[in-house]
Amino acid sequence: MTVNAICYDDKPQIRKRLKKSFGKVCSAKMIKRKLPIVGWLPKYNVNTLVQDMIAGITVGLTAIPQGLAYAIIAGLSPEYGLYSGLVAGVVYTFFGSCKDITVGPTAIMAAIVAKFVAYSSDFAILASFLAGIVELLMGVLNFGFLVEFISGPVISGFTTAAVLQIASSQLKGLFGLRGSAGTYFAESAVSFVRNIKTTTLWDPILGFSTIVILLLLKKLGRGCSITGGVSEKIRCYVSLSRNAIVVVIGMLVAFIVKRTTGDEPVVLIGDIVKGLPTPKLPPFSTTVGNDSYIFGDMLQVFGPSSFVLPFVAILEAVAVAKSFADGVQVDANQEMIALGLCNIVSSFVSSMPTTGSFTKSALNRASGVKTPAGGIFNCLLIVLSVTLLASTFYYVPKASLAGLIITAMMSMVDYEIFGRLWVHSKRELCVLIVTIIMCLGVGLEYGIVTGILLDALFILYSKARPTVYVYSQKEPRADLVVITLNYNLSYCAAEHVRKSILVAAEGISSDSLIIIDGTNLRKIDSTIASTLATVANDVNNKICPCLFLNFDEKLSKMCTALKPQLADKFFCCKKLSDVADMYFKGV
Amino acid sequence: MTVNAICYDDKPQIRKRLKKSFGKVCSAKMIKRKLPIVGWLPKYNVNTLVQDMIAGITVGLTAIPQGLAYAIIAGLSPEYGLYSGLVAGVVYTFFGSCKDITVGPTAIMAAIVAKFVAYSSDFAILASFLAGIVELLMGVLNFGFLVEFISGPVISGFTTAAVLQIASSQLKGLFGLRGSAGTYFAESAVSFVRNIKTTTLWDPILGFSTIVILLLLKKLGRGCSITGGVSEKIRCYVSLSRNAIVVVIGMLVAFIVKRTTGDEPVVLIGDIVKGLPTPKLPPFSTTVGNDSYIFGDMLQVFGPSSFVLPFVAILEAVAVAKSFADGVQVDANQEMIALGLCNIVSSFVSSMPTTGSFTKSALNRASGVKTPAGGIFNCLLIVLSVTLLASTFYYVPKASLAGLIITAMMSMVDYEIFGRLWVHSKRELCVLIVTIIMCLGVGLEYGIVTGILLDALFILYSKARPTVYVYSQKEPRADLVVITLNYNLSYCAAEHVRKSILVAAEGISSDSLIIIDGTNLRKIDSTIASTLATVANDVNNKICPCLFLNFDEKLSKMCTALKPQLADKFFCCKKLSDVADMYFKGV
Numbered sequence A, B: 001m002t003v004n005a006i007c008y009d010d011k012p013q014i015r016k017r018l019k020k021s022f023g024k025v026c027s028a029k030m031i032k033r034k035l036p037i038v039g040w041l042p043k044y045n046v047n048t049l050v051q052d053m054i055a056g057i058t059v060g061l062t063a064i065p066q067g068l069a070y071a072i073i074a075g076l077s078p079e080y081g082l083y084s085g086l087v088a089g090v091v092y093t094f095f096g097s098c099k100d101i102t103v104g105p106t107a108i109m110a111a112i113v114a115k116f117v118a119y120s121s122d123f124a125i126l127a128s129f130l131a132g133i134v135e136l137l138m139g140v141l142n143f144g145f146l147v148e149f150i151s152g153p154v155i156s157g158f159t160t161a162a163v164l165q166i167a168s169s170q171l172k173g174l175f176g177l178r179g180s181a182g183t184y185f186a187e188s189a190v191s192f193v194r195n196i197k198t199t200t201l202w203d204p205i206l207g208f209s210t211i212v213i214l215l216l217l218k219k220l221g222r223g224c225s226i227t228g229g230v231s232e233k234i235r236c237y238v239s240l241s242r243n244a245i246v247v248v249i250g251m252l253v254a255f256i257v258k259r260t261t262g263d264e265p266v267v268l269i270g271d272i273v274k275g276l277p278t279p280k281l282p283p284f285s286t287t288v289g290n291d292s293y294i295f296g297d298m299l300q301v302f303g304p305s306s307f308v309l310p311f312v313a314i315l316e317a318v319a320v321a322k323s324f325a326d327g328v329q330v331d332a333n334q335e336m337i338a339l340g341l342c343n344i345v346s347s348f349v350s351s352m353p354t355t356g357s358f359t360k361s362a363l364n365r366a367s368g369v370k371t372p373a374g375g376i377f378n379c380l381l382i383v384l385s386v387t388l389l390a391s392t393f394y395y396v397p398k399a400s401l402a403g404l405i406i407t408a409m410m411s412m413v414d415y416e417i418f419g420r421l422w423v424h425s426k427r428e429l430c431v432l433i434v435t436i437i438m439c440l441g442v443g444l445e446y447g448i449v450t451g452i453l454l455d456a457l458f459i460l461y462s463k464a465r466p467t468v469y470v471y472s473q474k475e476p477r478a479d480l481v482v483i484t485l486n487y488n489l490s491y492c493a494a495e496h497v498r499k500s501i502l503v504a505a506e507g508i509s510s511d512s513l514i515i516i517d518g519t520n521l522r523k524i525d526s527t528i529a530s531t532l533a534t535v536a537n538d539v540n541n542k543i544c545p546c547l548f549l550n551f552d553e554k555l556s557k558m559c560t561a562l563k564p565q566l567a568d569k570f571f572c573c574k575k576l577s578d579v580a581d582m583y584f585k586g587v
Helices: A014-026 A028-033 A037-043 A046-074 A079-083 A088-095 A107-117 A122-140 A143-149 A152-175 A185-198 A202-220 A230-240 A242-261 A295-302 A305-323 A332-349 A358-366 A374-389 A398-410 A416-424 A426-441 A444-464 A491-505 A526-542 A553-560 A564-569 A576-586 B014-026 B028-034 B037-043 B046-074 B079-083 B088-095 B107-117 B122-140 B143-149 B152-175 B185-198 B202-220 B230-240 B242-261 B295-302 B305-323 B332-347 B358-366 B374-389 B398-410 B416-424 B426-441 B444-464 B491-505 B526-542 B553-560 B564-569 B576-586
Strands: A006-008 A286-288 A291-293 A468-474 A479-489 A513-524 A546-549 B006-008 B286-288 B291-293 B468-474 B479-489 B513-524 B546-549
Touching: A037 A088, A046 A079, A046 A107, A046 A152, A046 A242, A046 A358, A046 A374, A046 A398, A079 A374, A088 A332, A088 A374, A107 A122, A107 A152, A107 A305, A107 A398, A107 A444, A122 A143, A122 A286, A122 A295, A122 A305, A122 A332, A143 A305, A143 A332, A143 A444, A143 B444, A143 B491, A152 A185, A152 A202, A152 A305, A152 A398, A152 A416, A152 A426, A152 A444, A152 B526, A185 A426, A202 A230, A202 A242, A202 A398, A230 A242, A230 A358, A242 A398, A291 A295, A295 A305, A305 A332, A305 A358, A305 A444, A416 A426, A416 B526, A416 B553, A426 A444, A444 A491, A444 B143, A444 B444, A468 A491, A479 A491, A479 A576, A479 B479, A491 A513, A491 A526, A491 B143, A513 A526, A513 A553, A513 A576, A526 A546, A526 A553, A526 A564, A526 B152, A526 B416, A546 A564, A546 A576, A553 A564, A553 B416, B028 B332, B037 B088, B046 B079, B046 B107, B046 B152, B046 B242, B046 B358, B046 B374, B046 B398, B079 B374, B088 B332, B088 B374, B107 B122, B107 B152, B107 B305, B107 B398, B107 B444, B122 B143, B122 B286, B122 B295, B122 B305, B122 B332, B143 B305, B143 B332, B143 B444, B152 B185, B152 B202, B152 B305, B152 B398, B152 B416, B152 B426, B152 B444, B185 B426, B202 B230, B202 B242, B202 B398, B230 B242, B230 B358, B242 B398, B291 B295, B295 B305, B305 B332, B305 B358, B305 B444, B416 B426, B426 B444, B444 B491, B468 B491, B479 B491, B479 B576, B491 B513, B491 B526, B513 B526, B513 B553, B513 B576, B526 B546, B526 B553, B526 B564, B546 B564, B546 B576, B553 B564
Parallel strands: A479 A513, A513 A546, B479 B513, B513 B546
Antiparallel strands: A006 B468, A286 A291, A468 A479, A468 B006, B286 B291, B468 B479
16 A cells, blocks of 8 residues: 655745745746747648638637627627737737637636726726736736636626626617616616617617527537538537528628618618728827827726736636636646737737636637647637628617627526525625626626625635533542633634633533643644633633643643743643543642 | 534625524614623622722823813813713613723724714714714624734734824924914925924923833833732722823913913913713704714715724723723623624713723723723712813813824834735735825725725635646556645636646647546536536547546536536546546546
């Protein structure tokens, strides 16, 4: 029997972490790890190229309509959605560590920036640049662990609220309403009810048809794989391209109706700017109406979002990376670096903030992508569409895009978590619900922060109420009252431990022995040491002898440093009954 | 052998706590507990009366000079310090649960309000009222547990910083300097250096003599008790009255010099307002210069101090109560109620915020007090001094008061904690030093909040890095890789657990078995359950079978609710070697 023990230490090793961070950046070996393309490029061949190309084009067919749609969610002109996909894929090809991941605009990113785009579209581009800087820094300094402090229920509550908010903002497009869509859930809902009379006949018909067709095409692809026979392959590709298909159908219908009747019965996205954006510095100042905003003013407008936006971007990207990791470790820090660079470079071509997209990454994998180079072909398709197809996009009906977004959103909500938490943990259900309410009522960024703080408070409270077992045992020489302390005790548990010992000592006779059993005690801090020493000393002086059993040397030294007179009260023995004997021998 | 186990549960029982709080307030039995005087008054007799009277007067002899001195620290006119002791003792007699405690102004309370008194003295009185309300509410709602989140090092750092700040502000009085004393440490120090040239000969001589006499008188009383012989009794009382003695000496010297030479060689506190203050509502509005402040404006001036001040008051009072508890439980909530009422009532007679005073309580106990009624005699003496002796106080030298404060402060610093933490915990030493720096640099209230947050972050970080043991063991049927999870795991540990399992699974052969040992696992949350289920499923599909050992029913249900296909991977058995047999029998 061979036993090799590795112990993942639980000390908060901030110093080590910082050292490690700087060490990692500097070593030559690590440079290779920070540029994953070095790993796969030498093995690249025609076969991989073809597969990456097919996958890249399939993803592009979804990325184009989604890009237009997400720009609309953010309140931007549709072409910004396309600009956002222009270079991210190329940058990710060099720095990304996960072949499936597709970086691009996402609905949640769009929903968060919408509030700032209400000022000026420059805010979206600056947000991309700033988010990129924060992500890059966090990745370089190994601060990715911060994301670990967001629990499942908080992520789920945030996502649910974002989906509700985005879906409600799409009701306008789905029903072809006039008036504003609103950036908050309540605003959108009220605006929907107020403007429902302005609905036309054809917008909802087209919108709901889009949803039905998407669901049917999704069902068509179930169970078939691109490695199957010809008919299976066709079914599979049709299903994978469903987002492009519905939008093309909508465009064709709108185009034919316009050509034959000269009429526009559904709302179209209209003219979009043709051609590639001119590369330029992100806007560090802007004008809103007659007011000019310098960099500091713009930062003030972002407020807490300056941190929440990159945080959510990292969260989405890491979550997507983990889903496609197949039991292999994800280098979260490398993903953050890649994501940061994608956002920084993209902001030079007028992009809104981007992150790892779940839909597009799933599509990428299903299309059989082999390396991150798939992103390059996706980008090429977008370049083509911006330069050649821009005028065609005039005919894209807003109702088709709304239907596409709502269908994508429906699959993002984890409906089962409500029932699961109701059964297993009402406390977590409460965190989930508070997060949703705060996200919808006050704003997505405040909601997620509230959820994180609430979770942290619950952890602190549970640390303050550790389990303390108390039992009594009759021995020939004395009655023993044993108080068992376990694991790690922190300062906030001091009062609880003190109370437990005093309750145990209440009303017992002076010839009893109180034994504080530290057999399973691993770690205490100075506050606990001081409490134990003080209370044991008080009990010794006023009630009965108070002994310490099996405290390890470090812990006993922490106590005796405070009350040296306790030094003869520490005992180590295997059987509880021996303690009384050892004590009375010593007296 | 009889074993009775009581388990102090560690669930965060917010619901139970609130229920309990309201239940406690309403039950008739509790009313008695909330009015402790009902317990001791029936047993009160002449003997107890005499002892309480002696103690009350002894404490009063210190309370009067300290009151004058603390009012000066707060920047108030000296008579406010006396007003602050007028009714607190009487109120505490009814509601207080600890006979030794003396409620009155303290140096730390004075240092915190000093900043606001710079606006107007009305702020000190309103602070007393507001602190009283917050303390009362916290006591009634059983929210005293919040104080447990302040660790020993933070308390020590805060006290050290307060002592440095107070002592530095007393340098002006000690050296008889001109110019302002400053409310911050740096301000006071700079002001001291700048004005050192204005020092007179006699102020420092009187100040340092005061310190020397106080130390000698303290030494005189060491080892003697009021229950001893006549000479021992005299020595003891002289030592206990030392604060009054040095001030009287200073007064006499100043008085004689003035009468004989017509000169005032030392700075005196000067005229103070004679007579009892008129009872009136606390000032809910005030005027500063030409600006009038309504209640909202005053609250804004207080800022975070609105909570920090009552919090610190509770902390001081509870700490004092615990020191004198003699191994008996302190009802912290009752102490908060008593303290709250003391402050509310006192604010009607122009008092600054008060709390349990360590010096005066120790004096009270040393003087042999028997019940909280001692406070009444202390108050009577203060009433006498305000009405009859007010004009005499003209001759109190500021240098004597400065010497008195500095001597009291010196004993408050825990010098040894620095060395102790250096040996046992550098992390806590860092918290201590950050707290001191923030308290001195930014302000006492910000310093303590920084310390509390820093401690909380360390707890969260340690919760995110639990100990995970990994070891391998060769068995006839398979190589086992065992991953041991312990105690309670919270969401923030999810990534660490996931990584540990994936590292353990790296590079092992597909005929190995990975065993996640939950024998010592007590509690997981939904995030951990989801991580375990996902990673086990991934490992099962891609690497080798991943089994769960001795997970209790609740925990296994949480995992299988997410991945039902794992249901046949949970095993319960005592010996590790049986797991492989059981598994292969089932396959």
